[in-house]
Amino acid sequence: MSQAAVTDQKSIGKSTRRIYFFGALGGLLFGYDTGVIAGALLYIRRELDLTPLVEGVVVSSLLVGAMVGATTAGRLADALGRRRVGMAAAVVFSVGALGAGLAPNAAALVATRILLGLGVGAASVVVPLYLSEMASTRVRGAVSTLNQLMITVGIFVAYVSNALLAPYEAWRWMLGLAVVPSVVMLAGLILMPETPRWLLRNGRETEARAVMARTRRADEVEAELAEIRNVETTTSRRAGLRDVFAAWLRPALVVGVGLAVLNQIVGINAIIYYAPTTLTNVGFSDSAAIYANTGIGAVNVLMTLVAIWLIDKVGRKRLLLVGAVCMSASLTVLATASLLLPEPEGLSLVGVITLGCLAAFIVSFSASWGAVCWVVISEVFPLHVRGAAVGFCTMLLWAANFVxxxxxxxxLDAVGIGWVFLGFAVICACAYGFAARFVVETKGRSLEDIELALRAHTP
Known part of the structure; x- marks a missing residue:
């Protein structure tokens, strides 16, 4: 390889890393704002005198905004571009974070968390779209998984900030610190390009070629442009939400909706939002629960790195199947221990088993469903409905999260830890059956190849 070619490759590599980093940064904000409430809630509960129901409202209010944000962001991303909607989400994040940190009462906190949810919902749609459309086929799985990596990093950063601020019970600072990455995200996206597929779809081929030249080898650019053009000739108009329900799109919609909903009801959010609450119920002190939760957050990040390494090697479907088995097993052990062992007085064997099983569940989820769900949802839909379809699936994801x-x-208050987590174990078993029956492998296939196969009614 000539020196000039080597220099070009290095330049492409640097440009690509910057684009992927700022493109995925919305995932960090998504993770921080959903994870920070776990530790903050212990102190909000006392200062604002929350009942169990109001606790649930404070936590889930963010998800109401996320449902609206996801539904709206999908169509806006198709109309205005992935990048512009990402910038709008960053502004909403900033305003919402400041408002939550300054909230004088439970009602104001709920209102600002709904606003934050608009940004979270928009980011959860736009970030996977942006990454999947920016990446080349050979690395699309790993690049799309950066979204989940950033989510787990955001959750971990939230847990660390909770642990550092816990001695001061400074829940307002815990919530307000999200403004820092929000500003970084906005500044980065101002300098980042729009995705080449959206540009080509909107008649801006010269710009699309220039963007591809920053993220592809020279020999890949024209071939990929030709493939996108070939698929684009089959549909010339911009689609709306109604088109997502077309009969020929039904197989993709079943996969997208099924993965989105199951991803949220297997039990992950009971851990992300309420792990400290769960641990205090089995004998941990408040501070010990927060420190243990930080360890769970670190495991979450590490296993997402494993998912990035595996997803383009092992494939999406196999990870889903293995992950569902391991998740169900870990929650079954947790539930059995809670139901059969004596109720703890202080930290005991039940507490140790509970923490171990929560960590095992996080290992299994992060390496499989946590990463694969976002990747597959952003892959299976055709370009002309991708924004609206991903937005619809993500709205249902947030609805399941809300429930x-x-x-x-x-x-938890009514039936106890054992029966709740046994129910989650059963749902994990159902998730295995769904993945085995409906999910088709997309590893190593271009987005256009997946679309053409769907149009031809072939796997």
């Missing part, structure tokens, strides 16, 4: 987060503290 879990609102009901968990009430169920």
């Amino acid at each position: 879990v987060s609102l009901s968990f503290p009430v169920l």
